[in-house]
Amino acid sequence: MSLFSTLHAAVSSLACRVLSLKVFTASNGSCARDEESQIGSPARRQIEDYPRGYPRMAAFQSSDMAFTMFRRFTLLHVRALLLAQDEICSLERKLHDIDEKERTQLYLSSRAYDENRERKMVIEEIKTKLREYDDDLDRFFKQYAYHEPTPRSLQSFRGWMDFTKPLIEPEATFIQSTDFVSPPPKVEEGCLEELVEILARKSGIGNEFLKTEREHQQSSDPDLHFYSRGRRQAVARIILAIVACGTLLVPTALLFVVPNRGARLGIISIFTLLFGSVVALITLAKRHEIFAATSAFAAVMVVFVSNIP
Numbered sequence: 527m528s529l530f531s532t533l534h535a536a537v538s539s540l541a542c543r544v545l546s547l548k549v550f551t552a553s554n555g556s557c558a559r560d561e562e563s564q565i566g567s568p569a570r571r572q573i574e575d576y577p578r579g580y581p582r583m584a585a586f587q588s589s590d591m592a593f594t595m596f597r598r599f600t601l602l603h604v605r606a607l608l609l610a611q612d613e614i615c616s617l618e619r620k621l622h623d624i625d626e627k628e629r630t631q632l633y634l635s636s637r638a639y640d641e642n643r644e645r646k647m648v649i650e651e652i653k654t655k656l657r658e659y660d661d662d663l664d665r666f667f668k669q670y671a672y673h674e675p676t677p678r679s680l681q682s683f684r685g686w687m688d689f690t691k692p693l694i695e696p697e698a699t700f701i702q703s704t705d706f707v708s709p710p711p712k713v714e715e716g717c718l719e720e721l722v723e724i725l726a727r728k729s730g731i732g733n734e735f736l737k738t739e740r741e742h743q744q745s746s747d748p749d750l751h752f753y754s755r756g757r758r759q760a761v762a763r764i765i766l767a768i769v770a771c772g773t774l775l776v777p778t779a780l781l782f783v784v785p786n787r788g789a790r791l792g793i794i795s796i797f798t799l800l801f802g803s804v805v806a807l808i809t810l811a812k813r814h815e816i817f818a819a820t821s822a823f824a825a826v827m828v829v830f831v832s833n834i835p
Contacts, residue, residue: 583692591709592679593686598705603666610659617652624648672707678720680706718762718808766808773801774823781831790834794827 573589576582587593624645625634633640640646675683687693687701777797781790802820805811811819 595675595706595708598707600705614655621648673710675706675708722761790831798824
């Protein structure tokens with residue numbers, strides 16, 4: 527028993543040492559990986575820190591989704607599709623001629639017993655061409671799911687290219703094209719967000735209210751401005767709420783003051799037109815939504831004025 531107890535104690539001690547060694551090694555390895563990942567991860571760099579050329583241009587275009595734009599090459603896509611279409615049409619005519627010249631009815635009535643090698647070769651070529659044509663056509667139509675960059679974003683991109691000149695002139699001519707596509711934004715923005723950014727840039731208050739620390743660190747160029755998308759949308763929502771309340775409260779107050787029914791009708795007409803214009807211009811409402819909102823506003827005004835003595 528004593529020998530068994532001694533062996534058991536020795537094995538237990540050895541197991542504990544091995545276990546503790548494994549835990550220690552795993553812990554050290556984890557710490558080493560964490561330190562390595564922290565050391566190896568590059569710090570955030572400004573656009574101007576990249577060498578002038580394609581590196582700086584890539585940094586600029588990846589700095590904001592508004593500048594992530596590439597050419598669609600619509601004309602070249604259509605040209606290639608037209609050529610592929612004509613190739614398939616030629617094969618279609620060739621297959622039709624082969625069928626018309628066929629003298630053995632069994633070859634036309636059976637796939638298994640068709641021994642016309644020319645027809646089989648043409649059909650295989652048609653299959654290959656159709657697969658290529660369908661793939662090209664599908665990719666071309668999928669491009670229309672992408673968004674076109676806003677005129678302001680394209681103008682800013684062209685201005686940055688003209689001022690910085692990251693590429694040699696022959697390779698920078700693409701910027702004069704108009705068939706650019708951009709990824710769809712996470713949140714749709716209307717002209718109100720653009721107006722907020724323009725006013726902030728003109729007035730100079732954008733650096734305080736529309737920029738976070740991230741936007742301040744993106745570039746050292748005083749002429750290059752980045753604004754927080756979330757803050758810009760928040761300011762736009764506040765302005766929209768103020769305008770919506772104004773278009774409802776101002777006519778309500780005027781209807782209380784004006785005793786003439788004809789004047790009241792004029793007030794309702796003017797503010798209904800104003801409300802519909804605001805909804806159409808500074809929101810992303812669809813046509814039926816604009817019609818429904820304007821009709822509801824007019825109905826509320828009519829019901830309200832009918833209850834005024």
